[in-house]
Amino acid sequence: MKAEKDPGWAQTEPQIPLYEIYQALRRAFGHQHWWPAETAEEVIVGAVLAQNVAWENASRAIRALKEKQLLSLAALHETDATVIAPLIRPSRFYNQKAQRLKNLSDLLMDRFQGSLEAMLAADLSLLRKELMNLSGFGNETVDSILLYAAQKPVFVIDAYTRRIFSRLALIPPDWSYRACQQYFMDRLPADLDLYQDFHAQIVCLGSRICKKKNPLCSYCPLIRWCKKK
DNA sequence: ACCCAGGGCGTTG
DNA sequence: CAACGCCATGGG
Numbered sequence: 001m002k003a004e005k006d007p008g009w010a011q012t013e014p015q016i017p018l019y020e021i022y023q024a025l026r027r028a029f030g031h032q033h034w035w036p037a038e039t040a041e042e043v044i045v046g047a048v049l050a051q052n053v054a055w056e057n058a059s060r061a062i063r064a065l066k067e068k069q070l071l072s073l074a075a076l077h078e079t080d081a082t083v084i085a086p087l088i089r090p091s092r093f094y095n096q097k098a099q100r101l102k103n104l105s106d107l108l109m110d111r112f113q114g115s116l117e118a119m120l121a122a123d124l125s126l127l128r129k130e131l132m133n134l135s136g137f138g139n140e141t142v143d144s145i146l147l148y149a150a151q152k153p154v155f156v157i158d159a160y161t162r163r164i165f166s167r168l169a170l171i172p173p174d175w176s177y178r179a180c181q182q183y184f185m186d187r188l189p190a191d192l193d194l195y196q197d198f199h200a201q202i203v204c205l206g207s208r209i210c211k212k213k214n215p216l217c218s219y220c221p222l223i224r225w226c227k228k229k
Numbered sequence: 230a231c232c233c234a235g236g237g238c239g240t241t242g
Numbered sequence: 243c244a245a246c247g248c249c250a251t252g253g254g
Contacts, residue, residue: 051236057252093249138237158235203235
């Protein structure tokens with residue numbers, strides 16, 4: 001048993017199997033069918049625009065791009081950042097995000113001959129490395145692209161995941177992104193639909209708690225379910 | 230007038 | 243390497 005390797009922490013382990021938590025959430029909220037986008041390109045652009053902003057505002061920015069026929073990496077590549085920025089204003093940090101979209105379109109052109117299919121079909125670790133090299137693309141944004149655009153079973157960790165699962169005492173609050181991701185992937189089968197919907201369920205739950213006023217209780221079916229075990 | 234949202238980066242000590 | 247400031251909108 002390797003449990004005795006981790007000091008202190010191991011004693012509070014194992015509690016609720018992750019898959020049962022997923023099922024409880026899914027029973028409560030239903031299958032979410034994420035990511036809310038029509039095309040892979042829309043997923044990718046959305047992943048950038050959704051950084052640290054309410055989805056509703058990111059969605060407005062996407063609509064604005066769509067209306068100007070700019071919701072494609074090829075079109076964005078031909079458009080100046082000073083033109084893109086005002087369109088995506090509702091998504092917050094719009095100057096940075098305009099540049100980030102340019103960075104991504106440059107990668108697509110320079111390394112994948114402008115073929116999105118080629119990029120998304122690339123070797124997983126290569127693609128991850130290429131995306132992570134882009135300024136403005138960190139762990140969560142890249143993994144969201146891998147999971148929802150490239151359809152790779154990569155588990156996404158976001159702020160909600162950390163908050164919820166550390167409050168459930170399943171992971172320490174200060175674990176690195178990679179450590180958290182490893183925790184989930186070690187305990188769940190590498191199933192695309194499971195990874196996609198589990199993350200969606202977490203966001204669904206997280207977006208209706210996590211305020212100071214709602215300290216992860218009351219209308220949280222997951223916690224009720226956990227407590228009666 | 231607050232608070233915060235599906236991050237990421239650069240700069241400090 | 244942790245902690246923090248920065249980016250800089252819109253809804254509750």
